[in-house]
Amino acid sequence: MPSASQTPPEPGMPDLAARRQAMAWAGAATADELRDVLAQAGALPEAENLRAPETGLVMVRGRIGGDGRAFNAGEATVTRAAVRLPGGEIGFAYHLGRDRARARLAAILDAHWQRPEARPALAAALAEIAGRRADAAQQAARKAAATRVTFFTLARGED
Amino acid sequence: MYVAVKGGEAAIDNAHRLLAEVRRGDPAVPELTVAQIREQMRLLVDRVMTEGSLYDPDLAALALKQARGDVVEAVFLVRAYRTTLPRFGATEPVDTGAMTLARRISATFKDLPGGQVLGPTFDYTHRLVDFGLADAGSPDPAAEAEPEADAAACPRVTDLLGQAGLLEPSPPDEGAPVGDLTREPVDYPADRAVRLQGLARGDEGFLLALGYSTQRGYGRTHPFVGEIRVGAVELAFTPEELGFPVSLGTVALTECQMINQFHGHGAVPPQFTRGYGLVFGQGERKAMAMALVDRSLRAAELGEPVAVPAQDQEFVLAHCDSLQATGFVEHMKLPHYVDFQAELELVRRLRAEHAARAAAPAPASDESPLREAAE
Numbered sequence: 001m002p003s004a005s006q007t008p009p010e011p012g013m014p015d016l017a018a019r020r021q022a023m024a025w026a027g028a029a030t031a032d033e034l035r036d037v038l039a040q041a042g043a044l045p046e047a048e049n050l051r052a053p054e055t056g057l058v059m060v061r062g063r064i065g066g067d068g069r070a071f072n073a074g075e076a077t078v079t080r081a082a083v084r085l086p087g088g089e090i091g092f093a094y095h096l097g098r099d100r101a102r103a104r105l106a107a108i109l110d111a112h113w114q115r116p117e118a119r120p121a122l123a124a125a126l127a128e129i130a131g132r133r134a135d136a137a138q139q140a141a142r143k144a145a146a147t148r149v150t151f152f153t154l155a156r157g158e159d
Numbered sequence: 160m161y162v163a164v165k166g167g168e169a170a171i172d173n174a175h176r177l178l179a180e181v182r183r184g185d186p187a188v189p190e191l192t193v194a195q196i197r198e199q200m201r202l203l204v205d206r207v208m209t210e211g212s213l214y215d216p217d218l219a220a221l222a223l224k225q226a227r228g229d230v231v232e233a234v235f236l237v238r239a240y241r242t243t244l245p246r247f248g249a250t251e252p253v254d255t256g257a258m259t260l261a262r263r264i265s266a267t268f269k270d271l272p273g274g275q276v277l278g279p280t281f282d283y284t285h286r287l288v289d290f291g292l293a294d295a296g297s298p299d300p301a302a303e304a305e306p307e308a309d310a311a312a313c314p315r316v317t318d319l320l321g322q323a324g325l326l327e328p329s330p331p332d333e334g335a336p337v338g339d340l341t342r343e344p345v346d347y348p349a350d351r352a353v354r355l356q357g358l359a360r361g362d363e364g365f366l367l368a369l370g371y372s373t374q375r376g377y378g379r380t381h382p383f384v385g386e387i388r389v390g391a392v393e394l395a396f397t398p399e400e401l402g403f404p405v406s407l408g409t410v411a412l413t414e415c416q417m418i419n420q421f422h423g424h425g426a427v428p429p430q431f432t433r434g435y436g437l438v439f440g441q442g443e444r445k446a447m448a449m450a451l452v453d454r455s456l457r458a459a460e461l462g463e464p465v466a467v468p469a470q471d472q473e474f475v476l477a478h479c480d481s482l483q484a485t486g487f488v489e490h491m492k493l494p495h496y497v498d499f500q501a502e503l504e505l506v507r508r509l510r511a512e513h514a515a516r517a518a519a520p521a522p523a524s525d526e527s528p529l530r531e532a533a534e
Contacts, residue, residue: 016403020403020404020405020406023405023406024405024406027405027406027407027408028408054245055244056244056245056246056247057213057241057244057245057246057247058246058247058248058249058250058394058396058407059246059248059249059250059339060214060249060250060253060394060410061249061250061251061252061253061337062252062253062255062355062437063252063253063255063329063332064329064330064351064352064355064435065317065328065329065330065416065433065435066255066256066315066317066318066329066414066416066435067256067315067317067318067329068328068329068330068331068332069329069330069331069332069333069335069337069351069352070252070332070337070352071337071338071351071352071353071355071356072249072337072338072339072340072341072352072356073253073355073356073359073437073438073439074208074209074212074213074214074356074359074360074439075212075213075214075241075246076213076214076215076250076394076407076410077213077214077215077218077244078247078396078407080247080398082400092398092400092401092405094247094396094398094405094407095407095408096214096215096394096407096408096409096410097215097217097408098215098217098218137259139303140259140261141259141306142303142304142305142306143301143302143303144260144261144262144276144278144306145276145303145304145305145306145307146301146302146303146304147262147276147277147278147302148274148275148276148277148304148307149274149275149276149277151269151270
């Protein structure tokens with residue numbers, strides 16, 4: 001699957017793809033960042049729990065040889081939440097880790113994303129976080145690139 | 160008759176209070192935080208995640224703090240924790256070809272797309288103790304360079320070699336159910352997917368020794384490191400209520416592709432065969448050992464004799480789990496007073512009979528003497 005967290009949601013994207021990217025970005029954000037995003041978009045963080053935030057497991061699958069049959073590599077902790085806004089919009093979140101407050105905020109964000117009028121402001125606020133993450137990723141890539149080996153061929157022989 | 164013995168409650172409570180105090184160490188020394196363990200003992204955290212079979216760096220760091228740094232005890236805590244949680248499902252299989260690479264090396268191909276990226280490695284260090292680390296200080300910032308154009312598309316080495324038919328392809332995914340040894344007991348012979356699950360959570364020391372044994376001649380497999388890659392992959396999961404995959408976030412993984420000389424058999428032409436290792440975090444030694452043992456355990460499938468421990472599925476899979484092993488070994492220190500009392504009675508009786516036989520006159524006989532071992 002193309003990495004959903006690499007680029008921020010853009011206004012012209014089809015609805016589902018844009019929502020998935022927004023969810024991925026919310027998943028990469030801290031709880032404080034999510035509160036900021038909601039505040040910046042003027043979205044109230046009040047919502048009713050459809051499913052109280054809950055921590056569980058997912059089985060992480062790999063493939064034999066990297067591209068073959070699937071096998072179970074080991075589990076990971078995941079926290080999920082589902083909320084409903086007063087207007088009836090329903091939002092979900094599934095994140096690695098055990099941060100229930102963060103999952104609930106992300107679900108609220110996803111619910112607000114269902115309101116077309118809230119989307120541009122949410123997308124703009126998420127794009128800021130996306131920019132910060134992209135900078136960090138770029139710096140990590142630059143540090144890795146500095147450890148790339150350059151080979152020299154040593155000529156030996158009679159002439 | 161079963162005799163229950165009670166007692167020791169106060170001693171046990173006080174032992175645990177003493178443990179808590181000793182765990183803390185000298186109160187004049189600042190207490191370790193979980194974040195410090197997670198950031199600065201990262202390879203240890205990665206090992207606990209891998210052998211605990213649960214990706215959660217903060218949980219593994221906390222378990223290490225509680226276990227006073229005892230890896231197997233920390234694995235025990237992590238495994239116990241996971242039994243308290245419901246399982247939401249399984250992720251899409253990770254695509255290691257799309258990994259954001261922190262490190263990627265091949266010992267078989269010098270020039271390959273994406274290059275050899277050393278990343279943060281102990282390789283090529285001099286292994287001299289750095290006494291400077293005894294004092295607090297900040298390291299020099301890491302060097303930076305412009306990533307080359309081919310760095311983004313970094314195919315697995317096995318994908319390149321496989322195209323020429325020199326390398327056996329991975330077993331194709333035909334959508335069969337994926338065996339899970341945490342849900343069903345292992346039946347032998349075990350399917351390769353189940354074996355890999357067992358090896359992934361197996362004890363690093365045990366698998367390292369077994370892998371080493373194959374190199375020393377106990378079931379040679381002529382291995383080369385086709386590729387080791389370390390980095391982050393995104394996990395995709397499809398919740399039932401949504402019906403489309405969501406990104407759960409990224410996990411760090413280490414993958415090892417071992418490629419092994421193979422002479423072919425029957426209808427199979429000579430080609431390179433493969434062993435595979437995949438672990439949480441940065442765990443190259445474990446991933447390599449896993450790949451070596453994965454290949455060894457394919458002996459029967461590849462028409463090789465099954466003669467040594469590393470080729471014996473049951474020997475490897477039934478003994479590689481540190482938690483199972485420590486459970487059975489360490490339970491022996493718990494009270495066995497009644498069992499031992501029975502053994503004591505038996506030995507006393509046998510000794511009395513032995514003494515009685517020794518005192519009796521030797522029977523006249525031409526039987527050959529019983530053979531005895533040297534000790």
